[in-house]
Amino acid sequence: MTSESEDRIMSRDCISSPTIDEASTERNMIGNGTLKKGPWTSAEDAVLVDYVNKHGEGNWNAVQKHSGLSRCGKSCRLRWANHLRPDLKKGAFTPEEERRIIELHAKMGNKWARMAVELPGRTDNEIKNFWNTRTKRRQRAGLPIYPPDVCLQTLNDNTQSQNMVTFTNGDTSHAEILPTNNFQIPAVEFKNLELSHELYPPSFLDIPAGSFLDIPGGSLLPQGLGSSCNNSFLFPMAHPPKRIRRSDTYHVCDGGDGGGLNDFFPNVNLFQDDKLAQSFEISSSYNQNLNGDIPSSSSCFFSGSHAFLNGNTSSSEPISWATKLELPSLQYSTQMGSCGAPSSPLPSLESVDTLIQSTLIGQTKSDSPSPRNSGLLEAVLYESHTMKMSKSNNNSNASVVPRDITDSSSQNLQGDEWEAYGDPMSPLGHSAASVFSEYTPHLSGSSLDEHQSVETISVKHEAEESGAKQSDREDEKANHVNYSRPDFLLGSNWFGSTSNADRNKDQSGVSDPIGALLGDDFCSDSKQTAATISGSPFLGHESGKWDDISEICRATGSR
DNA sequence: AAAAGACGCAACCGCGTAGGA
DNA sequence: CTCCTACGCGGTTGCGTCTTT
Known part of the structure; x- marks a missing residue:
């Protein structure tokens, strides 16, 4: 029965029930006979407590009848459960x-x-x-909802539970999920990519999952996709909607006409521009795998863990399938798998894991192309590297880039390693950040920005090689917050950030997600990038939005 | 000091479901 | 089997308080 009917009954009871004492009924009525709403008074509390002490919990509608309270049973139950129960703890959460x-x-x-x-x-x-x-x-x-260790723990839990779930992916090296689970969230996009595989041209599919994440607000996603990949869900919004109206700032395409990205990539390879393509170098392997051996379960990539989603769980968001994400972890594999929606997370996890690993590892084994590694990625890398070398002869650090990639791929990140390396924001955060922080130099087409990017990596590299030069690093940080550093958020307070101080700390520029996700390079490059690709119908008419993004990056970076 | 905005909590609303008539 | 009732749950809203400008 609905509350309406319940309320109707209450009113009926109060008004006309022959079983109710008339005088009592009149007392129960507020003016026109409706039940009282709003805050409870201490007197009402006392009446309710007294009633419950005498009659016990339950039969809440009887409370109104017998106690004289002009509150509906529902309200009484809530009041009791939430405030009057003797076993309730008071005060803030520990x-x-x-x-x-x-x-x-x-x-x-x-x-x-x-x-x-x-x-x-x-x-x-x-x-x-x-x-x-x-x-x-x-x-x-712009901080992650879940701390990395919770993500990890939940992942482990899910891994264990998923081991009991049948899945057909041949690879079963679950232990290797951890090192690369940073890429889980991008795989959210895999889902959509795959779902839309036949809807979008190959050029569209060249867009790596991460690129969607990295482009603010998921604006690249047409409604059809975007609605199911709400960006606030994909990664924490850097700014409250009141400051940045997503639809205004990021709205690139509404896709409402069903055209989706085709409207914006009509037969245009978005990455025919090498620089941009370089920034998305991982896409080649994504695409490769999309075209190849992603198991069907890859379309159901979401791990059941909410931690993986790291996110906004507000189901008020118009996320069609995301509402499924409210299900407890184990429900994903059982409930969703049966209806074609996201199913067993692990196979998906693993598939993308394998995918990523093969991609990244492939970079280090470029001399032995595999069926999974057709060499497309290497070609992009090589081209990128060649361009870099030719464009900035002075920049000897350019070679750092592939090394960095190799490093990131070869690192067997486990446990706290992941915590230290992964974007503390989340696997998503890291994945998004990783694409841009680690690959940003490719995106940085201009030598100026490229220099800055490489400089950033140099600092990182330097720090990795030795704990020395700490002061140099700090100086560097002071002038240039290195969002590419995986640990740049580790100082954040994961738990109990309820104070204003924490709030302020949370809002420090260091934790700004756009900065984190896009990196300074992207900020500085946004205009250029927009200009670079504005020739495409994709961003042509909305390229001005990149100014907003630049503005956001500058503003947040300076905070 | 005052106004505006942000924030957080308490309460409400709508829906789903179990159980009984 | 259907309807009714009670209850629980999750999402949303209203309002008081706090903070910022």
């Missing part, structure tokens, strides 16, 4: 509780009641409010 909530949410999603069971003395409403507030705050600050 750090332990907060961490527990985060962990639970990573596992369960928005199952507040279930989470409340795990947190004695806390109500679902309390937890929900805490989570929503926290999520909003962190999202505003």
Whole structure:
């Protein structure tokens, strides 16, 4: 029965029920006979407490009838459950509780009641409010919803649970998921890419998943995709919507007419521009695999873990399939897999894992092309490298780029390694950031920006080689926040950032996600990039939006 | 000091479901 | 089997408080 009917009943009871004492009924009525709403008074609380003490919980509609409260049973139940229960804990959540909530949410999603069971003395409403507030705050600050260790833990849990789920992908090296789970979220886009594989031209499919993520607001996504890949879900928004209206700032295409990206990439290879293509060098392998051996489950890439989504779980967002993401982890493999929607996460995980690994490793084994590595990536890399060498002879660090890529690919990131290396924001965050931070030099077509990019990497490289020159690094950071550093967010307070101080800290420029995701290079290059590709119908009429992005980057970078 | 905006919490609303008549 | 009732859950809203300008 709906609350309306419930309320109707309440009103009926109050008004005309012959079983109700007339005097009592009149007391229950507020003016025209409707039940009272709004904040509870202490007197009402006392009445309710007294009633429950006498009669126990349950049969809440009877409370109104027998206690004289002009509140509907529903309201009484809520009041009791959320405020009057004697076993309720009062006060703010402890750090332990907060961490527990985060962990639970990573596992369960928005199952507040279930989470409340795990947190004695806390109500679902309390937890929900805490989570929503926290999520909003962190999202505003561009911080990840889930800390990396929670992601990792949940991933491990899911890995274990998924080991019991049958999947047909041949690769079963689950232990290798961790090192590359940074790429999980981009694979969110794989889902859509694959789904739209026949809808979009190959040139479109050349766009790597990460590129969608990296282009602010997922604006490249047509509605058809974007609606299911809400960017706030894909990665935390750097700024509250009130500051940056997504539709205004990032709206590139509405796709409402069903044209989708075809409207913006009509037979145009977006990456015919080498520089841009270089920035998306990973795309070749993505595409390659998209065309090749991604198992069907790859279209269902989402791991069940909410931590993987790292995100905004507000289901108020118009995410068609994302609402599924509210399901607890294990539900994904069971429920979603049966209906063609995202199914067993791990196969997907793994497929992309394998995909990424083969891509990256392939870069180090370019001399032995495999069926999975057709050499397309190497060609891009080589071309990129050649261009770099020819364009900036002075820049001996240009060779750092492939090395860096190799490093990132060859690192067997496990556990805290991942935590240290991965974008603390999330696997997504890292994946997005990794594409831009690690590959940004390719994007930086101009020698000026390229220099800056390589400089950034040089600093990183330097730090990796030795713990020395710390002061140099710090000086470098002071002048140029190195968003490409994987640990640039590690100082953030994952748990209990409820104070204003934390809020302020969260809003520090260092944690700005656009800066993190796009990097300074991209910021400085945004205009140029826009100019570079504005010849395409894709951005031509909206290239001005890149100014906004530049502005965002500058503003946030200076904060 | 005042106004505007942001924030967070309490409460409400709508929907789903279990159980009984 | 259908309808009714009660209850629970998750999302949303309203409003008081705090912060910023």
